[in-house]
Amino acid sequence: MQTETRDEMRERIIEAALKRFTHYSASKTTMNEIADDLHCSKASLYYYFPDKNALHLSVLEKAGEAYFVELETAAAGKSSAYEALMEMISIRHAFGKRFCRLELFKVLRDKQILNSADIFKYARERETQIVANIIRKGVENGELITAEPEKVATLYIQSMIGLRFSMSHNGMSDDISDEEFETVRGWQTMLADIFIKGLKK
Amino acid sequence: MQTETRDEMRERIIEAALKRFTHYSASKTTMNEIADDLHCSKASLYYYFPDKNALHLSVLEKAGEAYFVELETAAAGKSSAYEALMEMISIRHAFGKRFCRLELFKVLRDKQILNSADIFKYARERETQIVANIIRKGVENGELITAEPEKVATLYIQSMIGLRFSMSHNGMSDDISDEEFETVRGWQTMLADIFIKGLKK
DNA sequence: CTTTGACTTTATAACTAAAAAAGTCAGAAA
DNA sequence: TTTCTGACTTTTTTAGTTATAAAGTCAAAG
Numbered sequence: 365m366q367t368e369t370r371d372e373m374r375e376r377i378i379e380a381a382l383k384r385f386t387h388y389s390a391s392k393t394t395m396n397e398i399a400d401d402l403h404c405s406k407a408s409l410y411y412y413f414p415d416k417n418a419l420h421l422s423v424l425e426k427a428g429e430a431y432f433v434e435l436e437t438a439a440a441g442k443s444s445a446y447e448a449l450m451e452m453i454s455i456r457h458a459f460g461k462r463f464c465r466l467e468l469f470k471v472l473r474d475k476q477i478l479n480s481a482d483i484f485k486y487a488r489e490r491e492t493q494i495v496a497n498i499i500r501k502g503v504e505n506g507e508l509i510t511a512e513p514e515k516v517a518t519l520y521i522q523s524m525i526g527l528r529f530s531m532s533h534n535g536m537s538d539d540i541s542d543e544e545f546e547t548v549r550g551w552q553t554m555l556a557d558i559f560i561k562g563l564k565k
Numbered sequence: 566m567q568t569e570t571r572d573e574m575r576e577r578i579i580e581a582a583l584k585r586f587t588h589y590s591a592s593k594t595t596m597n598e599i600a601d602d603l604h605c606s607k608a609s610l611y612y613y614f615p616d617k618n619a620l621h622l623s624v625l626e627k628a629g630e631a632y633f634v635e636l637e638t639a640a641a642g643k644s645s646a647y648e649a650l651m652e653m654i655s656i657r658h659a660f661g662k663r664f665c666r667l668e669l670f671k672v673l674r675d676k677q678i679l680n681s682a683d684i685f686k687y688a689r690e691r692e693t694q695i696v697a698n699i700i701r702k703g704v705e706n707g708e709l710i711t712a713e714p715e716k717v718a719t720l721y722i723q724s725m726i727g728l729r730f731s732m733s734h735n736g737m738s739d740d741i742s743d744e745e746f747e748t749v750r751g752w753q754t755m756l757a758d759i760f761i762k763g764l765k766k
Numbered sequence: 767c768t769t770t771g772a773c774t775t776t777a778t779a780a781c782t783a784a785a786a787a788a789g790t791c792a793g794a795a796a
Numbered sequence: 797t798t799t800c801t802g803a804c805t806t807t808t809t810t811a812g813t814t815a816t817a818a819a820g821t822c823a824a825a826g
Binding site for chain 1: 674728731
């Protein structure tokens with residue numbers, strides 16, 4: 365029962381932090397505020413997490429997990445690669461808007477945070493694998509042709525991320541206006557279109 | 566004759582600044598250093614340029630002009646769109662390496678600098694026009710098919726710029742290692758390839 | 767018209783002190 | 797033994813200070 369309770373408490377903390385982080389932002393949220401929300405002491409939080417960064421990463425991991433599950437479900441449900449990629453853009457868009465205050469890019473830029481580079485590398489690879497699977501599936505059913513689905517998937521993801529940066533007026537900031545968000549989405553859609561066409565002989 | 570001499574002096578100043586800027590960097594160069602190089606007083610520089618930013622922009626304009634001329638010449642000389650785009654990547658790569666100390670991105674990010682946004686907008690549009698022309702030419706001779714060369718060109722340029730940012734470890738910094746430069750170039754080449762294939766049929 | 771030395775103003779960098787937040791720990795509670 | 801906390805220390809941010817360097821000005825000279 366100990367292990368059960370322990371994980372439950374961790375979960376409650378992550379949940380509380382997620383709420384604060386998404387409403388205000390990660391850097392504007394203090395450990396005391398999270399503790400107060402849970403009617404417990406700040407020291408308790410440190411019993412479950414070594415430091416604030418670890419908690420932050422756990423929050424990102426939780427949001428990321430939901431993101432990937434949704435992506436994988438959606439990808440599996442679509443019959444054509446084209447539809448799957450478009451759905452991916454849609455989901456990415458929704459999550460980007462919803463979780464922009466989690467300061468993902470800020471964490472990524474911060475070299476001090478232990479393991480942050482690894483976690484993001486894993487996330488990017490997982491996203492790339494989803495695209496790679498979509499492409500492989502497309503190749504199998506004759507919709508697409510390519511000798512290196514993995515490499516194409518990497519290029520695709522990096523290009524999509526790049527568009528997000530190069531079209532946004534703020535560059536690599538986590539903040540981005542709704543209008544810019546829509547613009548980026550438009551260009552991403554067009555790029556996906558060209559990719560699909562480019563992978564047919 | 567006055568006008569003649571005046572422009573010559575402006576040119577000499579820009580030349581001197583360009584040397585200092587490319588060797589050290591724009592922000593590490595002082596107006597006094599430039600004046601000393603020219604064996605004139607700092608006040609003279611202010612007779613020809615309203616402030617340091619104006620001089621900096623003139624330097625960027627000069628480098629940019631050389632870049633565009635080279636691009637346009639190269640693009641005109643290639644018979645296929647594929648070759649033209651590849652040559653463009655090559656030229657872009659060489660200029661990026663050569664002029665990275667001009668702090669182009671830093672200037673772009675600085676909202677205070679008067680007209681900087683306009684100048685960069687013009688530069689991006691000119692680059693886009695070159696790509697648009699390559700695409701139009703490709704459409705004319707049957708190499709490519711698309712209903713909107715302009716829009717495709719915009720997407721192409723933004724994607725290329727985006728790859729530069731998303732692949733670089735430093736994000737939007739002007740500094741980038743030689744190794745990363747080569748990596749970016751590799752991915753840009755692959756993306757150009759997919760664009761070309763995507764614009765057939 | 768062009769140039770300059772001497773000048774003023776503005777930005778930068780290096781400290782500082784005060785406040786706030788992060789993080790620790792001995793011991794209490796369950 | 798595991799979980800929790802009040803009281804504590806340490807670290808980070810912030811705001812304010814100064815000194816220095818660089819930007820920018822101007823009356824007067826060439």
